Amino acid sequence: MREALIGSLHHALTAAHPARLTTPHLPDEPPALILAVGKAALPMLQAALARFPGTPYLAVPKAGAALPALPPGGExxxxxxxxxxxxSLEAARRVLQAVARLRPEQLLLVLISGGGSALLCAPWGVDLATQQALTQALLRSGADIQEINALRKHLSQVKGGRLAAATRARVWALYLSDVPGDDLSVIASGPTVPDPSTYAEALAVLERYGLEFPAVRAHLEQGLRGELPETPKPGDPLFTRVENRLIGSNxxxxxxxxxxxxxxxxxxVILSDRFQGEARELARFHAALVESIRASGEPFRPPVVLLSGGEASVRVRGTGRGGRNQEFLGWLCHYLGERGVWALAADSDGIDGNTEAAGALLSPDTWVRAxxxxxxxxxxxxxxxTHHFFRALGDLLITGETQSNLNDFRALLVE
Known part of the structure; x- marks a missing residue:
């Protein structure tokens, strides 16, 4: 069963490979420039170059990603x-320069996947050190991705539709979603998408999580007073020359x-692809569902495989290592105790939190073995x-970076 759980993840990653999802949605017209940004930038780029060989390109992947053989003519x-x-700053500077040179009659092909918010970073109103500290604080706060990106979009020259505003060219943008609900304006902070969020909402995030960043607050308050331009909103005429498409998701x-x-x-059964919230509470829900199925056959008769996705969060209080998927499984084991279950939870990009693991596995005897x-x-x-807990049991899931990013993957077998 352990092999079947791992096999289900690898099968899903193969079926939803970024290149496979990109190819059917490429434009008919050859672009003047291909821009690929995110954890899946390189396989998406390869799919585009197979269709449009010789096209100039810029790719902004995660540092350390294995580089495929790419043709000359790009960077x-x-x-x-x-x-x-x-x-990240240098990448954004080069990208802004390149798209600004394009003419109105030309086409810019933009390939976006999760992770782009950090990879393509052009701070506005704050310096890099502040941006770094804010990012770290947000990641530890338990804020969800919508809240994090509402804030980041108002501190950036490229996010929240501003990349589209930086070029005169027509834009054809393809998005792989790593956010619950697949809101294009949230994926990589929506560089080519109208942004419905506001300075007021960004300020509210600071307040909600008690984050003290005076420079950030001063910048957002300037915007709230109308002294700084808002991000481009739905209905802005600039988006008449932009085509945004969702091509794959959790x-x-x-x-x-x-x-x-x-x-x-x-x-x-697919329970949902939109679960959010604390990993601890998601585990509590899944544990209760497992117990109900075993006790009464409701709402599903066993045996049954329960699949779920979305993006959990963790409010970090300790100093250990782990990630939201390892945390989910740890709490699932805690709630079920000796009444364990077969389960796998992993981040589809292959890296869960501050570890080298994609996630981990539970078996019905995990609690007893521990x-x-x-x-x-x-x-x-x-x-x-939880990383050291699962490592001690030999139950970490190590895949390496997958160059995909379609959010969390959870599979539970209730026998």
Whole structure:
């Protein structure tokens, strides 16, 4: 069953490969420039170059990503993730220069995937050090991606539709979603998409999470007073020359996994591709559902495979290592105790939190084995240190970076 769980993830990642999802949505017209940004930038770029060989290109992937053989005529400008650095600034500077040179009759092909918010960073109103500190604080706060990006879009020269405003060319933009609900304005902070969020909403995020950043607050308050321009809004005439398309999402991943399990004879249910909130609370919900299925056959008769996605969050209180998927499984094990379950949870990009693991696995005897080895699960959870818990059990899931980014993947088998 362990092999089947891992197989379902790999099958889904193959079926939802970024190049495979990109190819059917490429424009008929050859672009003057291809711009690919995000964790899936390189496979998306390869799909575009296969259709439009010889086209100039700029790619902004995550630093450290394995570089494929690419033709001459373009540049790869790696950026940092999840916290931007000088490379992210240089990438944004080069991109803004390149798109500004395009003429109105030309076409700019933009390929966007998750991670682009950090990889392409052009701070506005604050310096890089402030942007870095703010990003780190937001990641630790438990804020969801909509809240984080509402703030980031109002501190950027490229996010929130401003990349589209920086060029006179027509824009054809393809988006792979890593956000629950697939709101294009949130994916990589929507560089070519109208932005409905406001300075007031960005300020509210600071207040909600008690974040003290005087320079950020001063900039946002200037905008709130009308002293700075807002991000381009829905209905802005500039978007008459922009085509934005969603080409793949977390649901794409889950549907592929469902097909995998059904081919093996398992009834399979996709609970939702839009779960958000604390990993701890998502685990509580999944544990209650497992117990209900076992006790009464409601709402699903066992055996059944439960698939879910979305993006959990973790309010970091400890000093350990882990990620939202390892945290989810740790709490799931805590709530089920000796009544364990087969489960896998992973980040589809192959990196969960501040670890080298994509996620981890549970087996029905995880809780029992942990006690046998003298592991205190609750202590690990209190320190946000689920990585060392699962490593001690040999239950980490290591895939390496997948160059995909379609959000969380969870599979539970209730026997």
């Amino acid at each position: 790869v400008l790696p950026g940092a993730h999840p916290v931007p650095d000088g490379r 649901l794409t991943l889950l549907q592929a996994a469902r097909a995998y399990w059904q081919e093996r004879g398992y009834p399979t 006690h046998r080895f003298g592991l205190d699960l609750k202590a690990h959870l209190e320190q946000n240190d």
